[in-house]
Amino acid sequence: MVSKPVLHGYNGATLKATTVLAMLYWLGVKPSYSRPRVSDDNAYAESLFRTAKYRPEFPAKGFASLDEARAWAAERAERQERTSADQADFDQLRRLGVPLMAVPVECGGTWESLAQSARPICTMLRILAQGDPSITLASAMHQGVLGTWRIPTVPDPYNAAWQQQRQEVFQSVLDGAWWGTIVSEPGSGGDAGKTRSLCVSEAPGSLHYRISGHKHFGSGSGLTSFMTTRAIPEGETTPDLFFLEVRNHPWDGSTGMRLTAPWRGHGMRSTNSHAFEFQHFPATRVAWPGHQAELMAANSGLGGMSFSSVITGIVDAAMAYTRQWLRSRRRQENALRPYQHTEWTMAEQEAFLIDRAWEGTLQSLDQGTLDRRMILMTKECIARLSESVLSRLCKLTG
Numbered sequence: 396m397v398s399k400p401v402l403h404g405y406n407g408a409t410l411k412a413t414t415v416l417a418m419l420y421w422l423g424v425k426p427s428y429s430r431p432r433v434s435d436d437n438a439y440a441e442s443l444f445r446t447a448k449y450r451p452e453f454p455a456k457g458f459a460s461l462d463e464a465r466a467w468a469a470e471r472a473e474r475q476e477r478t479s480a481d482q483a484d485f486d487q488l489r490r491l492g493v494p495l496m497a498v499p500v501e502c503g504g505t506w507e508s509l510a511q512s513a514r515p516i517c518t519m520l521r522i523l524a525q526g527d528p529s530i531t532l533a534s535a536m537h538q539g540v541l542g543t544w545r546i547p548t549v550p551d552p553y554n555a556a557w558q559q560q561r562q563e564v565f566q567s568v569l570d571g572a573w574w575g576t577i578v579s580e581p582g583s584g585g586d587a588g589k590t591r592s593l594c595v596s597e598a599p600g601s602l603h604y605r606i607s608g609h610k611h612f613g614s615g616s617g618l619t620s621f622m623t624t625r626a627i628p629e630g631e632t633t634p635d636l637f638f639l640e641v642r643n644h645p646w647d648g649s650t651g652m653r654l655t656a657p658w659r660g661h662g663m664r665s666t667n668s669h670a671f672e673f674q675h676f677p678a679t680r681v682a683w684p685g686h687q688a689e690l691m692a693a694n695s696g697l698g699g700m701s702f703s704s705v706i707t708g709i710v711d712a713a714m715a716y717t718r719q720w721l722r723s724r725r726r727q728e729n730a731l732r733p734y735q736h737t738e739w740t741m742a743e744q745e746a747f748l749i750d751r752a753w754e755g756t757l758q759s760l761d762q763g764t765l766d767r768r769m770i771l772m773t774k775e776c777i778a779r780l781s782e783s784v785l786s787r788l789c790k791l792t793g
Contacts, residue, residue: 400423400424400425401424401425401426401427402424402425402426402427403427403428404426404427404428404429477529477665478658478659478665479658479665479667480529480530480533480615480617480618480665480666480667481530481665482617482618484527484530485530485534485573485615485618488523488530488534489571489573492505493519493534493537494537494568494571494572494573495568495569496512496515496516496519496538497516497537497538497540497541497542497545497568497574498541498565498568498569499545499565502561502562502565502566502569503565503566503569504565504568504569506545509697509760509763510760510761510762510763513697513700513757513760513761514757514760514761516538516697516701516704517697517700517701517703517704517753517757518704520535520538520701520704520705520708521704521705521707521708521711521753522708523708524704524705524706524707524708524709524711524712525708525709525711525712525715526712527665528705528708528709528712529665529666530665530666531705531708532614532666532702532705533575533614533615533618533619533666533667533668534573534615535701535702535704535705536574536575536576536614536615536619537573537574537575537619538697538698538701539576539694539697539698539701540574540575540576540623541564541565541568541574542693542694542697542698543623543636543681543690543691543693543694544560544561544564544565545693546561546683546689546690546693549682549683549686553682553683553684556602556682557682557683559682560602560679560681560682561682564638567620567621571620572619572620572621572642573615573618573619573620573621574619574620574621574622574623574638575613575614575615575616575618575619575621575622575623576612576613576614576622576623576624577610577611577612577613577614577616577622577623577624577639577671578590578610578612578623578624578625579610579611579612580592580608580609580610580611581609581611581670587625587634588625588634590608590625590626590627590634591608591627592606592607592608592609592610592624592625592626592627592673593606593607593608593626593627593629594606594607594626594627594628594629594635594637594678594680595607595629595675596628596629602679602680602681602682602684603677603678603679603680604626604628604637604677604678604679604680605651605675605676605677605678606624606626606637606639606673606675606676606677606678607673607674607675607676608626608672608673609655609670609671609672609673610624610670610671610672610673611655611656611668611669611670611671612668612670613667613668613669613670613671614666614667614668615666615667615668616641616658616667616668616669616671617667617669618667619641619642620640620641620642621638621639621640621641621642622638622639622641623636623637623638623639624636624637624638624639624678625637625687626678628680628684633685634687635680635681635684635685635687636680636681636687636690636691637678637679637680637681638678638679638681639673639676639677639678639679640677640679646671648672648674650676651673651674651675651676651677652671652672652673652676653671653672653673653674654669654670654671655670655671655672656669656670657669692767696756696760696765696767696769696770697760699770699771699773699774700756700757700760700770700773700774702774703752703753703756703773703774703777703778704753706777706778706781707749707750707753707777707781709781709785710746710749710781710784710785713784713785713788714742714743714746714784714788716788716792717739717742717788717791717792720792721739735791738787738788738790738791739787739791741783741787742784742787742788742791745780745783745784745787746780746784748776748780749776749777749780749781749784752773752776752777752780753773753777755773756769756770756773
């Protein structure tokens, strides 16, 4: 028998209300309450929820030994010093079902619609980023990239090829593949429309090409199986979308993929955002050629919100650390200086605005009322406010 999910709460009137119980019954959720006159029930339950929420990598079945628990407890400091991504982290996210969140239900995943799936994805990224923002950012690319193929049908004469490619892409995820991007190029200023990479078709009418050009910011390099990119098809003037199967290819140029610049831990330290040169490397064009604008719009802003969720998670972790630091100072009766009071007050206000921007945009996604401009505004506001918050907290804590 499959056990029901459980919602635990205290013995308050709200959680015992008839409407709440009816909703739980309808959802197939079993209610749980604190036992009368047992004062520590909630303490144990809430500590479990805190661990599950803020430490998602905590083993679901506990630790096999005391030594294993000690090793896990020591990971946080080590993670902060990493300058390269660890395959074990992606494997753990795979076991948790994170890659399947981008795959439609009808194709074997858990994606239902933007209104139903955007919030779980963004919340998951925000929580994961509190523990390891680098691996979270790299894995977030997977969620955005696959939005291209969530378009169920395209106009003829492309639909038959589209259905086949769509099925193959999502099947690759079911088989364990991670997807990422490697779009930016030197001198482009981050504008993918300025690509100088060239793709040459292997045969007339074929979706199989060979790409040549320089690319950088390939987040998750060495961990992702496929990467999407943009390039100019031979004989055309407008860039289009392609994807590359990069797994099991050496980086010495022998198969057309050469590492030109390791990431070396800049910015988010362990995203593996390496730079490569491609020479006649196999590439597959999307099966709806010449419609990259429509394909990119299929994300409906989820890509921007994924990035903003990672940044918001970083702010959450920094604020939690600083609160702990402040409590420690108070216990030592070490009063803050006036400028430190000011910095903390301003940081709290800015962190509040970040949370409101994040929540407000997600509510618009929930309701299907979001436009591209709002996503860009949210992304810009969260980025600017986050830079200010983190600067203040650094000055505050030293």
